[in-house]
Amino acid sequence: xxxxxxxxxxxxxxxxxxxxxxxxxxxxxxxxxxxxxxxxxxxxxxxxxxxxxxxxxxxxxxxxxxxxxxxxxxxxxxxxxxxxxxxxxxxxxxxxxxxxxxxxxxxxxxxxxxxxxxxxxxxxxxxxxxxxxxxxxxxxxxxxxxxxxxxxxxxxxxxxxxxxxxxxxxxxxxxxxxxxxxxxxxxxxxxxxxxxxxxxxxxxxxxxxxxxxxxxxxxxxxxxxxxxxxxxxxxxxxxxxxxxxxxxxxxxxxxxxxxxxxxxxxxxxxxxxxxx
Amino acid sequence: xxxxxxxxxxxxxxxxxxxxxxxxxxxxxxxxxxxxxxxxxxxxxxxxxxxxxxxxxxxxxxxxxxxxxxxxxxxxxxxxxxxxxxxxxxxxxxxxxxxxxxxxxxxxxxxxxxxxxxxxxxxxxxxxxxxxxxxxxxxxxxxxxxxxxxxxxxxxxxxxxxxxxxxxxxxxxxxxxxxxxxxxxxxxxxxxxxxxxxxxxxxxxxxxxxxxxxxxxxxxxxxxxxxxxxxxxxxxxxxxxxxxxxxxxxxxxxxxxxxxxxxxxxxxxxxxxxxxxxxxxxxxxxxxxxxxxxxxxxxxxxxxxxxxxxxxxxxxxxxxxxxxxxxxxxxxxxxxxx
Numbered sequence: 001x002x003x004x005x006x007x008x009x010x011x012x013x014x015x016x017x018x019x020x021x022x023x024x025x026x027x028x029x030x031x032x033x034x035x036x037x038x039x040x041x042x043x044x045x046x047x048x049x050x051x052x053x054x055x056x057x058x059x060x061x062x063x064x065x066x067x068x069x070x071x072x073x074x075x076x077x078x079x080x081x082x083x084x085x086x087x088x089x090x091x092x093x094x095x096x097x098x099x100x101x102x103x104x105x106x107x108x109x110x111x112x113x114x115x116x117x118x119x120x121x122x123x124x125x126x127x128x129x130x131x132x133x134x135x136x137x138x139x140x141x142x143x144x145x146x147x148x149x150x151x152x153x154x155x156x157x158x159x160x161x162x163x164x165x166x167x168x169x170x171x172x173x174x175x176x177x178x179x180x181x182x183x184x185x186x187x188x189x190x191x192x193x194x195x196x197x198x199x200x201x202x203x204x205x206x207x208x209x210x211x212x213x214x215x216x217x218x219x220x221x222x223x224x225x226x227x228x229x230x231x232x233x234x235x236x237x238x239x240x241x242x243x244x245x246x247x248x249x250x251x252x253x254x255x256x257x258x259x260x261x262x263x264x265x266x267x268x269x270x271x272x273x274x275x276x
Numbered sequence: 277x278x279x280x281x282x283x284x285x286x287x288x289x290x291x292x293x294x295x296x297x298x299x300x301x302x303x304x305x306x307x308x309x310x311x312x313x314x315x316x317x318x319x320x321x322x323x324x325x326x327x328x329x330x331x332x333x334x335x336x337x338x339x340x341x342x343x344x345x346x347x348x349x350x351x352x353x354x355x356x357x358x359x360x361x362x363x364x365x366x367x368x369x370x371x372x373x374x375x376x377x378x379x380x381x382x383x384x385x386x387x388x389x390x391x392x393x394x395x396x397x398x399x400x401x402x403x404x405x406x407x408x409x410x411x412x413x414x415x416x417x418x419x420x421x422x423x424x425x426x427x428x429x430x431x432x433x434x435x436x437x438x439x440x441x442x443x444x445x446x447x448x449x450x451x452x453x454x455x456x457x458x459x460x461x462x463x464x465x466x467x468x469x470x471x472x473x474x475x476x477x478x479x480x481x482x483x484x485x486x487x488x489x490x491x492x493x494x495x496x497x498x499x500x501x502x503x504x505x506x507x508x509x510x511x512x513x514x515x516x517x518x519x520x521x522x523x524x525x526x527x528x529x530x531x532x533x534x535x536x537x538x539x540x541x542x543x544x545x546x547x548x549x550x551x552x553x554x555x556x557x558x559x560x561x562x563x564x565x566x567x568x569x570x571x572x573x574x575x576x577x578x579x580x581x582x583x584x585x586x587x588x589x590x591x592x593x594x595x596x597x598x599x600x601x602x603x604x605x606x607x608x609x610x611x612x613x614x
C-alpha cells in the first residue's frame with residue numbers, strides 16, 4: 001500500500017538522506033583534498049578547507065617513489081582475473097542449483113554463504129603455508145585463486161537469484177530445439193541473464209579491487225596491487241598524510257569512476273528480484 | 277511419419293506414483309488430445325514423451341524405436357509451451373530459426389524455411405520484432421512457427437491456448453486444427469478444457485490420477501462413456517447422476533442423464549422439480565433446478581423457455597439416452613467393462 005507523502009515528511013526524508021550521504025562521502029572528499037596539500041597543511045589545526053596552496057607534488061613524489069602503474073596493473077589483473085575465473089564456476093554452480101535443485105540445494109547455498117561469516121584470519125596460517133609450499137607467494141596466479149574462492153559464494157548467490165527468475169520453459173524449449181547443454185547456456189541462458197551477470201561481475205571486480213587482507217598478507221612486490229601500494233605509505237618513520245592521501249586517491253580513483261558510471265546497473269542488479 | 281507407442285510408461289517423483297503405468301497407441305497423423313482435471317498427470321505424460329522428464333520405467337517408441345532414454349533433441353519432436361517460451365532476446369526470425377541453427381542447417385535453407393513458416397502463420401511483417409513487441413496470439417504463432425520449421429515426427433502442445441483470451445482462443449483453435457489438416461503430422465495436445473478436446477481431437481485420452489480412463493473418438497466418449505468419471509468430465513454442462521427410484525427403474529446403482537437429454541414439462545413427468553435459476557441464452561436455456569429426491573440438477577433446453585425462479589416443472593429422462601452405472605462407477609453394458 002502506498003502512503004500519501006506530505007511535503008513535511010518528504011522534506012525531512014530528503015534532509016536525512018543528504019546528511020547520511022554527506023557523512024559517507026566526507027572521508028573520501030577529505031582524502032582527495034588532503035592529497036593536494038603540503039604535508040604541513042595536511043596536519044595543521046584548524047584544518048584548512050579551500051584556502052591553502054594547492055599542489056601536485058604529492059602525486060609526483062608518490063609516482064617517483066613507487067611505480068603506481070605496476071600496482072594498478074596488478075589490481076586490474078587480480079580483479080578481472082578472479083572475476084572471470086569465478087564466473088565460469090559460478091555460472092555452472094548457479095545453473096545446477098537454479099534449474100536442477102535437489103533436497104540439499106538450499107543447505108548447500110547457506111553453507112556456501114556461511115563461509116563468508118568466518119573471519120578470514122582464521123584460515124590465514126593454513127593458506128599461507130599452502131602458498132609457501134606450492135611457491136604461490138607473491139604470484140598473481142595464487143592471488144587470483146584466493147580472491148576468486150573468497151568471492152565465489154557471493155557470485156553463486158547472485159547468479160542463482162537471477163537464474164531463478166528465468167522461466168524453465170524457455171530452457172526446455174531450447175532443449176527441444178536441439179541445443180546441447182553448453183549451447184543452451186551460451187545462447188539462451190546467458191543472454192537472458194546478461195543484466196544480472198553484468199552486475200555480478202561489477203560487484204566482484206569492486207570486491208576484489210578493495211580486498212586488502214589477502215593481498216597484503218600474500219604479496220610483497222611482484223603481485224602487489226594498489227592496496228599494498230597504499231599500505232606502503234604508512235611507514236615506520238611517521239605518517240605522511242598528504243602522500244598517503246595522494247596514494248589512496250590514486251588507488252580508489254579507477255574503481256570510483258567505474259562505480260559512478262555503472263551505479264544504475266549496480267543498484268538494479270542488487271535489488272533484482274526483490275521488487276518484482 | 278510419427279507413430280508413437282507407450283508401453284507401461286511409469287513415472288514416480290520420490291514415493292509418489294504420478295503415472296502408475298500407461299499403455300497408449302498413437303497412429304501416424306492422428307490428432308490426440310490428453311484431457312483431464314488439473315493434476316491428473318496429462319502434462320507429465322506429455323513431458324515424458326518429449327523427454328523433458330525421465331521415465332521411471334517403460335518404453336516410448338517413436339516409429340518403432342524406443343527413445344525412452346534419448347535426449348529431447350534426438351526424438352525429433354517439437355513442443356509448444358503454455359507460456360510460449362520464446363527467446364526474449366532474439367527476433368522472431370531468430371526464434372523460429374534457432375532449432376535449424378542448432379541442427380547446423382545452411383543459411384539458405386534457414387531463410388527459406390523461416391520465411392515459409394512465417395507466410396503460413398501470417399508473421400512475415402513481424403520477423404524483425406522481438407517477442408516483447410507482439411500480442412499474445414502472435415507470440416503463440418511464433419511458438420508454433422518454431423515448432424513447424426523443424427519438420428518434426430510429432431507436435432506436442434502443452435495447454436497452448438490457456439494464456440489467450442476467449443475470442444482469440446476460438447481463433448487459434450481453428451488455426452491449429454487447420455494446420456493439422458494441412459501438415460497431416462501427428463499432434464498430441466494437452467488441455468483441461470473439454471471443449472477444446474471435443475472440437476479438435478481425432479482421439480481423446482481421458483486421464484485421472486495418472487491412469488487412462490478411456491480412449492476414443494470424441495463422440496464415442498460422449499455417447500458411450502466407460503465410467504462415471506468420463507461421463508461427468510466430457511460434456512458441458514455436466515451429466516446429472518441419479519440414484520434411488522430412477523436407478524431402480526433401470527436395474528442399476530446409478531443412472532446418468534445429460535442435461536440435454538431431459539424433457540421439460542410444466543404439467544407432467546417422472547421427476548418433479550423447482551427451478552432455482554434460469555439462464556436464457558436465446559438459442560438455449562439452462563435451468564438449474566432442485567428435485568426433492570435427487571437434489572440439484574441441470575437441464576439444457578433448446579430455444580427459449582418462459583421459466584423463471586420458483587416455477588414448478590417436471591423432468592423426464594429420454595429413455596434411450598440414459599447411461600447405467602454399477603456401484604464401482606463402471607458403465608453397465610459397456611464393451612470396456614464386459
